[in-house]
Amino acid sequence: MIEILAVLGFPIAGALxxxxxxxxxxxxxxxxxxxxxxxxxxxxxxVRVISYGPLLVLDRLFFVDPFNVFLVALTAFVGFTTxxxxxxxxxxxxxxxxxxxxxxxxYHSMYQVFNFTMLLALxxxxxxxxxxxxxxxxxxxxxxxxxYRTPASLEAAWKYFILCGVGIAQALFGTIxxxxxxxxxxxxxxxxxxxxxxxxxxxxLEPTVLSLAFVFLLVGYGTKxxxxxxHNWLPDAHAExxxxxxxxxxxxxxxxxxYAVVRCKVLVDGSLHNSFAKGLMMGFxxxxxxxAAFLLSRQRDIxxxxxxxxxxxxxxxxxxxxxxxxxxNFAGLLHMTVHSLTKSAIFFAVGHAAQKTGTQLxxxxxxxxxxxxxxxxxLVLGTLAILGMPPFGVFASEFLILTTAxxxxxxxxxxxxLSLGVAFAAVFSKVQPMVFGDTNAARLPHRxxxxxxxxxxxxxLMLGLWIPPFLxxxxxxxxxxxx
Amino acid sequence: MAATPxxxxxxxLLAAILLLLAFAMLAQRRVLTLINLFAAxxxxxxxxxxxxxFATGQRHLYWSAGLTLILKVALLPWxxxxxxxxxxxxxxxxxxxxxxxxxxxxIVLVVFAFNLAVPISQLxxxxxxxxxxxxxxxxxxxxxxxxxxxxAIPQVIGFLSMENGLFFAATSATYGMPMVVELxxxxxxxxxxxxxxxxxxxxxxxxxxxxxxxxEHLKEEE
Numbered sequence: 252m253i254e255i256l257a258v259l260g261f262p263i264a265g266a267l268x269x270x271x272x273x274x275x276x277x278x279x280x281x282x283x284x285x286x287x288x289x290x291x292x293x294x295x296x297x298v299r300v301i302s303y304g305p306l307l308v309l310d311r312l313f314f315v316d317p318f319n320v321f322l323v324a325l326t327a328f329v330g331f332t333t334x335x336x337x338x339x340x341x342x343x344x345x346x347x348x349x350x351x352x353x354x355x356x357x358y359h360s361m362y363q364v365f366n367f368t369m370l371l372a373l374x375x376x377x378x379x380x381x382x383x384x385x386x387x388x389x390x391x392x393x394x395x396x397x398x399y400r401t402p403a404s405l406e407a408a409w410k411y412f413i414l415c416g417v418g419i420a421q422a423l424f425g426t427i428x429x430x431x432x433x434x435x436x437x438x439x440x441x442x443x444x445x446x447x448x449x450x451x452x453x454x455x456l457e458p459t460v461l462s463l464a465f466v467f468l469l470v471g472y473g474t475k476x477x478x479x480x481x482h483n484w485l486p487d488a489h490a491e492x493x494x495x496x497x498x499x500x501x502x503x504x505x506x507x508x509x510y511a512v513v514r515c516k517v518l519v520d521g522s523l524h525n526s527f528a529k530g531l532m533m534g535f536x537x538x539x540x541x542x543a544a545f546l547l548s549r550q551r552d553i554x555x556x557x558x559x560x561x562x563x564x565x566x567x568x569x570x571x572x573x574x575x576x577x578x579x580n581f582a583g584l585l586h587m588t589v590h591s592l593t594k595s596a597i598f599f600a601v602g603h604a605a606q607k608t609g610t611q612l613x614x615x616x617x618x619x620x621x622x623x624x625x626x627x628x629x630l631v632l633g634t635l636a637i638l639g640m641p642p643f644g645v646f647a648s649e650f651l652i653l654t655t656a657x658x659x660x661x662x663x664x665x666x667x668x669l670s671l672g673v674a675f676a677a678v679f680s681k682v683q684p685m686v687f688g689d690t691n692a693a694r695l696p697h698r699x700x701x702x703x704x705x706x707x708x709x710x711x712l713m714l715g716l717w718i719p720p721f722l723x724x725x726x727x728x729x730x731x732x733x734x
Numbered sequence: 735m736a737a738t739p740x741x742x743x744x745x746x747l748l749a750a751i752l753l754l755l756a757f758a759m760l761a762q763r764r765v766l767t768l769i770n771l772f773a774a775x776x777x778x779x780x781x782x783x784x785x786x787x788f789a790t791g792q793r794h795l796y797w798s799a800g801l802t803l804i805l806k807v808a809l810l811p812w813x814x815x816x817x818x819x820x821x822x823x824x825x826x827x828x829x830x831x832x833x834x835x836x837x838x839x840x841i842v843l844v845v846f847a848f849n850l851a852v853p854i855s856q857l858x859x860x861x862x863x864x865x866x867x868x869x870x871x872x873x874x875x876x877x878x879x880x881x882x883x884x885x886a887i888p889q890v891i892g893f894l895s896m897e898n899g900l901f902f903a904a905t906s907a908t909y910g911m912p913m914v915v916e917l918x919x920x921x922x923x924x925x926x927x928x929x930x931x932x933x934x935x936x937x938x939x940x941x942x943x944x945x946x947x948x949x950e951h952l953k954e955e956e
Contacts, residue, residue, distance in 0.1 A: 377912075379915030379918065380915065380918060383919060383921075383922055387922055390926050393933075394929060402940045405940055412930070420873075423900050424900055427907065427911065428907075430911060463850075
């Protein structure tokens, strides 16, 4: 229990401290230290859950099982590495005059608030609190996306707020319907919104209400996942916000929103005993994969390009969870992990590249390998990893998803293969000249913070070659829970 | 259920008022009146919640009613009024579609919402189940308002009024969500409103107007 309090307590304390001193020179270091403390608490929590089994504490308010504990660890880890990356990145942004001290203070404080809401959404057992946490995450990120206060960033933030606000309101309606169905079985006092209680009685929940509730929940949380056709906010928010924010949006927020959808799916499947939720998730997932893959080739902004790639990958994961079954769920969980590691690494590299060349346009960035070999290699390896090249982990998970699809959903296989091929052609042909093309730009005056990039890529490489037994065991348990 | 028909009647009446106000907001051209209508809707919501609380003896609904009263009748309209005074915007609201057309679409939406609510209402055993359709209808009308309005403030009022409809759905179908969730939602709404207030100033500073047509530059690349 102390671990849970620490995991949630550090970011909230950090938000308060940084709200006071976030503009000082040392604030970025404080940010890193707080994220490290959060990460260490998350590790402690993980060790505890692995050795003693699921936790249900504080009047059933928090619930930790293998499914969410690995996401907690992943969230805290990416939060930590992003804070390391953000330290030099934001300093340079400030030197370039794009940020005032007051904005920097807002940034640091909101970064911690965002971390807090993500972890709260993952740890809570209450479906209502899950909603509140995701809504709070929207509000925190609206402020982060509009940090530069340029016309484009204001527009992106406004779009984000309105679309996600409307989306999340649908999810609230879904939650109300869920409560309505459960209240009759559990009573108003009996914690009819607690996931563990709902899970225990899911077989008796009213199927009509649950199917309607799931439609609202999927549309609502699906907006945050970035599922097509609800994805419009995602590329803008990624492109216009500061790069560390793009990294955590892609790496963390999308995962957590999908986590909410999957938690709901477990309940609906238990009540309906048919393939309603399965079909919906596969449909939305497949549509996202196809649409995003074909939109990739039309992008001219490097951050938008990778934002669309995030939509594609979230589609793949949604499809995998929709398909269900132990192998597919295993692959979905693995893909969540490797996507979030790889995509945040790519954004780190892209951030430095864009900062160096002063533009986010693909045509404006050339010959990174001469300007800075570390950035160039980081970007090219990250791109290869995200495109599913062996031996990286993305290949392993996509391979598992494809083979399961051949077995269970033969219709989907050609579509998936085609989209992956199109995505490969589109992304690689754009990144290749960026890295190897001719340039007349000078070498970087300062050393970029590339350690997080290579740590992430090394982890992804390791997951592709060898999944540690405890992790595989963990994924298997989680996959069984999802059903 | 110890509810006398009178309470049920009163709640139905307030539900009808809620829906009527949603239509009035849809038809309203002036921003100041829009805010007042929103406050009136909040009042209808708060009183219906209080009546449900009294009729069913659900103690926590009094808190919920009080919260609605403070937040949606007093605080948010006050903030919006202040915002308008400070920004000095009193323009008329222009819609993307003309008002009669919007109203017609609204009627279709109401019919749709009632049909959608029928299977759920039959399952509910609360006194207020008949109002679930109305709650859904007002959510959809607010949604329509957000889609058809082009300026920032009416869009936000549409958003807040959608929240009203959702709260009404929660009380009418289930006698309200657990307190901790309601508090969380209220906090989110309030913080969101404050952020938007700051936001309006930013948008105006950048574009010299709150017309959202300036916010249509981020399109797909060719």
